[in-house]
Amino acid sequence: MxxxxxxxxxxxxxxxxxxxxxxxxxxxxxxxxxxxELSGYQLEERREEVQMLKDALDILGRFECKLQVPQKDTPDWTDVVNDIQKLYAEIEHDQEAVAQREIQIRQWEPWGDFDPGDIGALAARGIYVQLCEVPAGKEALVPEGVILEKVYFASGTYKCLAISRGKIDLPFDAITPPPSGLGQMKTMQVEDQAKIRGAEEKIAGLRCFLDSFQEIMVERENVLKFEEVEKGxxxxxxxxxxxxxxxxxxxxxxxxxxxxxxxxxxxxxxxxxxxxxxxxRNPRWVEMIKPVFGIINVLPGYREVDISPVFLIFFSVFFGILIGDAAYGSVFLILTLVFHHKLKHKVKDAAPFMLMYVLSASAIIWGALTGTFLGTVLLGAKLKPVVAWLTVSKNVQLLCFTIGAAHLILAHLWRCVRRWPGSGAWAELGWVWILWVSYGLVKSMIILGQADMAVILNALKMMVPGAALVIYDIARGPKGQIPVGIVLLLFSIISAFTDIVSYVRLFAVGLAGTAVADAFNQMALSIGFNNVVSGVFTSLILVVGHAFNIVLCGFGVLVHGLRLNVLEFSGHLGLEWxxxxxxxxxxxxxx
Missing domain, CATH: 3.30.70.240 (Alpha-Beta Plaits)
Structure with a gap:
C-alpha cells in the first residue's frame, strides 16, 4: 500500500x-x-569531494590484488585520491597509445622493419623511395625511370617500393611512411605495457585505503546532505x-x-x-517484488495505486509460462540457493532471493504441467506432462487469452472501486463488459477459427450495453468534448481487443524457447555419445545451447513479462507510474 x-x-x-x-x-x-536553490561554492566543493571519492573507489574496485592487503587509515585522503586519479589517467593514456600502435604494427608488418628516416636520407642524395600499393596486372603502368620492388602481396595488391633518381608522380596509391620503424614501435609497445603494469600495481597497492575511503565517503555524503538541507x-x-x-x-x-x-x-x-x-509498505510476501520496481525504475504516484500484490502474482505466472521449462527453473533455483548462501551475510535485504525462489518454482511447475525438461526432445516419452491439455497449442493460446482478459478486467474492477460512487464507476463496469465480449470474440476468431463478419457484428451488438455506460460518463463531461469522446471510445474498443490478443506473446515466446531448446537437442543427438570426441562435442552443444536459450528466455521475461504489467494492465488501470x-x-x- x-x-x-x-x-x-x-x-x-x-x-x-x-x-x-x-x-x-x-x-x-x-x-x-x-x-x-542548492547552489554555492561550499556545496560545489562538497559535491566534488564526494565525486572524487566515488571515482577513487570505482578505480580501486577495478584492480584486484592477489594477496589480501592489510587496511589502514589514510593520512591525507585528497593526496591519495589525486595519486589514484593521476595513475589511472596515465593507464588510460598508455592503453590508448598501445591500442593505436597495435593497429600501426599490424598495418606495417607486411612491409618489414625499416627506418623511415632512411627514406629522407636517400632523398637528400638524389634517390627517391616511395611506398605504394599496385594492383596485380598494373605493373606495366610504372613510369619510365622507376624501379618497382615488390615487398608483399595480399588481396590482389602488391605493396611496393618505387625507386627513382628524381621525384616522379606515380599512377598508384602512395603510402605515407610511419613515424617510426616496426622494431621501434614494438619496443615502445613493450615499454608502454610495462608502464601500464607498473601503474596498475601501484593502484592495487593503494587498496589498503579502501575501507578508509568508504568511511570517508559516507562521512562526506552526510556532510553534503546536511549542508544541502540547511541551504534549502x-x-x-x-x-x-x-x-x-x-x-x-x-x-x-x-x-x-x-x-x-x-x-x-x-x-x-x-x-x-x-x-x-x-x-x-506491504506484507512481507509482497515486499519481494520491490527489486523489480528498482530495476525498471518505476514507482506509482502518491495519488495512484500500489499494484505490488497483483504485479507479483501475475509476473510469477508470466515468468513460468515464458521460461516454460522445469530444468531451466531448476537452474534458476540452484543458482539462487548458491548465491543466497554466499551473500546472506553481505546482502541484508533477502527480497531478491525470495523473489527468485518464487519465480523458479513457477517455471518448474509450468514445466512439470507441460512435460518440458530441457525441451521436449531430449527425454521424449520418458517425461509425461501432468496436464496433457497444456500440450495442445490452441489450449495454451486460450489460457493466455483468458489470463489477459482476467488481468485487464481486474484493472477496470479496481478502477471502478476507486471511482465509486461517481458515474465513472459505471463507465468502468462498461469496460468490464466490453473486455468480456472482446475475449469472446478473440476466442471465436483465433481459437475456434470463426472469423466471419457475422461473428464480428454479433460481438459489436453485444458491446452496446457496455459502450452505453461509457458514453453516459462521457455525456456528463463538457458538451463540446462528447463527439471527440465517442470517436476515442471506438479506438479504445479496438485497443481493448488488441490488448487481449497481445497476451498471446506468452504462448509465442514460451514456444520459441522450447523450439530453440529442441533444436540444440536434435543437433546434439545427431552427433551422439558414440566415442569420447563425439561425447565431448555433444555435451558442449547441450551446455552452450541451453545456456544461450536460458539467456534468451530471461530477455523474454524482461521484455514481455514486465510489459504486460507495466503497460497493458497499468494502462487499463490508469496508472502512470x-x-x-x-x-x-x-x-x-x-x-
Missing part, C-alpha cells in the same frame, strides 16, 4: 538550525522539500523554515521532538498541487 503522508513545516530560530537539523536527521522520517531552508529575519513530508505515523515522534526543542511545527494534508513522495521515491533526511550508514 501507499503510506499516507503529511506535509509538515518546521520553524526554528536561525541560531538553532544546526541542532534542529541534527535532531531531525536522528528521527530519520522527514523527506525534505528544498525551498531555496527558507530564512526570514531570525527564523528559518523547513518544509517536507513524513509518514502519518511519524507525526507523533516529530511533534514530541518539536515540543522538547521548542520548534514551531505544523502538520497538514498534502494538497493536489503538492509533489508528494511515494512510500510503499508518476511517483518519486520517499527519501527521508537521515544519516547514511556504511554498508
Amino acid at each position: 501507499i503510506v499516507p503522508m503529511k506535509k509538515l513545516h518546521v520553524i526554528v530560530q536561525k541560531k538553532d538550525i544546526v541542532s534542529a537539523l541534527e535532531s531531525l536527521r536522528e528521527l530519520g522520517s522527514v523527506h525534505v522539500e528544498h525551498q531555496e 531552508m527558507r530564512a526570514h529575519e531570525e527564523l528559518a523554515l523547513l518544509k517536507g513530508y513524513c509518514p502519518g505515523d511519524a507525526c507523533g515522534a516529530i511533534a514530541a521532538k518539536a515540543k522538547q526543542e521548542q520548534w514551531g511545527v505544523l502538520f497538514e494534508d498534502p494538497s493536489e498541487e503538492d509533489s508528494v513522495p511515494t512510500l510503499l 508518476a511517483g518519486f521515491k520517499y527519501e527521508p533526511f537521515k544519516k547514511i550508514k556504511q554498508s
